[in-house]
Amino acid sequence: MTCDRDRPRVLVAIDTDEGITGWGECYNHGPDRALPPLLDYLFLQLEGEDPRRIERIVQKLLMQSRFPPGALGLAAISAIDHALWDISAKALGVPAYQLLGGTVRDRVRVYLGVYTAPDPKEVRDYCNQMNAQWGFTAFKMSPYRNDIHAEPWGKTLKATADWVEVLHALCPDYEFAYDAHAKLFEPWQAEQLGNALAPFNPMFYEEPMRPENFESWGALKSKLRVPLATGESLYSRFEFLRLLQAGGADIIQPDICVVGGLLEMRKIAALAEAFFVPVAPHNPMGPLATAVNLHFSAACPNFKILEYRLPHGAAYHSDGMQTDDQSAAYITDPYLPKDGHLELRPDRPGWGVEIDEDYLKTDRYVHWERKLPKRPDGSWSYT
Incomplete structure (x- = not known):
């Protein structure tokens, strides 16, 4: 660990x-x-x-x-x-x-999460920096601009619409997706929030509500004017089949570290292909998971875009050379973007990365627990 x-x-x-x-x-x-x-x-x-x-x-x-x-x-x-x-x-x-039938694309497009800059100008500056350094043209962020549990719902909708309008005016050359983090319990709120984003043509609107009721997802998608994405909380091809049969997603987001691995991921993607639904893998994990996702994405015909996290704890020069800081040190050579894509390594067997086993022998483990928000009445809210 x-x-x-x-x-x-x-x-x-x-x-x-x-x-x-x-x-x-x-x-x-x-x-x-x-x-x-x-x-x-x-x-x-x-x-x-x-x-x-x-x-x-x-x-x-x-x-x-x-x-x-x-x-x-x-x-x-x-x-x-x-x-x-x-x-x-x-x-x-x-x-x-190569064991998956070879590649159907020469490189894999990635998008980057932006979660800590509420001011549109800060977001613009960050996106410009990431574009200049790594070529990113696609980003994802939260649509919420206030405390959705403590303030009137109408104020939440207006704050989101006003913020996104300014953001898209400042960043016309970038694509944005919005992750609602399953925080909404009531489907009508999920519908209203998604349609508040619709005038700005987001890349997708991600998981606004809990995933368990597939029929509710089908009803939600039929009312939205934006691409609806979900799937990070689903476990197997059987759950994804139910979601697809209910017409509950325009884009599915299985996680290769959740569903049972690459074998199951391929089966899920094949099901989605039969429903004309693309796959945008959920990938919040480390650089090894990114390597596995890269190989899946390169060989998947209905792949759309891959979630990506720059390895933490390091800075890189614009020419791709690593500075003195260590980044994800248990992977000595993580896949790094070029022109907003990950390049394949045809001369490297397996996942194409090297594991530093000596580094793994050091005790650097940090336990993590989900931070649960509370509503004003003291009850727990979804996160």
């Missing part, structure tokens, strides 16, 4: 008797400390298996559970799946995407 800024990272290494090590990453933004003992248990089912039989092994792990595994089980299986693909590709000396 390691950390990236204030977020925990649970990385998984699987060794083979041929001397090949595969690496994967769990989704672990709570409860992160529950994953290591679960991984120890799952390894008992792996020992002695041929790591190249990925489908067989994943089926075994799924069937060992009396009931379908949820968030923790699938997060652990995701990292195991990643490691198995890494091993299989390294055994052949090829990038992992």
Whole structure:
């Protein structure tokens, strides 16, 4: 276990008797400390298996559970799946995407989150800086400009519309998506907020309400004039199938560290393709998860755009050279954007990155817990 800024990272290494090590990453933004003992248990089912039989092994792990595994089980299986693909590709000396039928695109477009600059001019300056340094032309931020639980709803809508109007006037050359973080319980509020954004043609409107009721998502999408995106909180192709059958999304956002790994991610994408729905993977994790997502995205025909986080704790010169600070030091060579895209590494087997195992031996772990907001009456609100 390691950390990236204030977020925990649970990385998984699987060794083979041929001397090949595969690496994967769990989704672990709570409860992160529950994953290591679960991984120890799952390894008992792996020992002695041929790591190249990925489908067989994943089926075994799924069937060992009396009931379908949820968030923790699938997060652990995701990292195991990643490691198995890494091993299989390294055994052949090829990038992992070659095992997926090769690439359908030469590079993968990424977007960057902007969450701490409420003033439109600050956002403009930040976007201009990221564009000049890395070529980003797409960004995502929160649509909320006030406390949605303490202030009148009409004031929230007006504050959002006024802010976005100024922002888009200042930044006509950039695309913006808006992540509502499932904070809205009532669908009519999700509808009104999305349609307040509609005049500005956002790239997408992300997860305004809880994900469990697929029929409600279908009803919401039918009333919106913006592309509706969701899926980071869904676990398997069966849940995504229900969402798609309900007509509940214009864009789906499965997380390769949540759904059970690359194998399940491919099945989800194939289902979405049959519904003419693109995939924009949810990717708030570390640089290893980004590497796995890059290989998936490069080989996915209905891929749209990939969420990306610049590695924390370091600065880079505009020519891409790293400064003295260390960034995501457990990855010595993270994928970094060029012209708003991640470039493939055809000469590098597996995920194409190097893990610093000596760094992982140091104790830098930071436990993370979700901060729950309270409504004025003292009840918890969604976050």
